[in-house]
Amino acid sequence: MHAVIKTGGKQYRVAEGDVVKVEKLEGEIGANVEISEVLAVGEGEGIKIGAPTVDGAKVSAVIVEQGKHKKLIVFKKKKRKGYTKKQGHRQLFTSIKIESIKA
Numbered sequence: 001m002h003a004v005i006k007t008g009g010k011q012y013r014v015a016e017g018d019v020v021k022v023e024k025l026e027g028e029i030g031a032n033v034e035i036s037e038v039l040a041v042g043e044g045e046g047i048k049i050g051a052p053t054v055d056g057a058k059v060s061a062v063i064v065e066q067g068k069h070k071k072l073i074v075f076k077k078k079k080r081k082g083y084t085k086k087q088g089h090r091q092l093f094t095s096i097k098i099e100s101i102k103a
Contacts, residue, residue: 029066061097064097067093
C-alpha cells in the first residue's frame with residue numbers, strides 16, 4: 001500500500017518500510033511520529049484521494065536520523081559594481097522510516 005503525505009511544505013510518496021529524508025521534525029532518534037496530512041492512500045483500483053486530505057488516514061513513522069545535508073554555495077555578483085557575496089548553507093533534515101499506513 002502506498003500513500004502520499006505532506007510534511008514541511010513538500011509531498012512524498014511512501015510505502016511501508018521506506019526511509020525518507022524530510023524537512024526537520026522535532027523529536028529524538030527512535031521517537032514515533034504520526035503524520036495526519038495524507039493526500040492519497042491505496043493501491044491500484046482501491047485508491048482514495050482526499051480533498052485536500054483523506055479523513056481518518058494516518059502514517060506512523062520512527063525517526064532514524066537527525067542531520068544536515070551537504071553544503072550548498074550561494075554566490076551573488078553584480079557585474080561592473082565590485083559586489084560579490086559568498087555564503088554556505090546546510091539544510092537540516094530528519095530521516096524517518098515508515099512503519100504503517102492506516103487508511
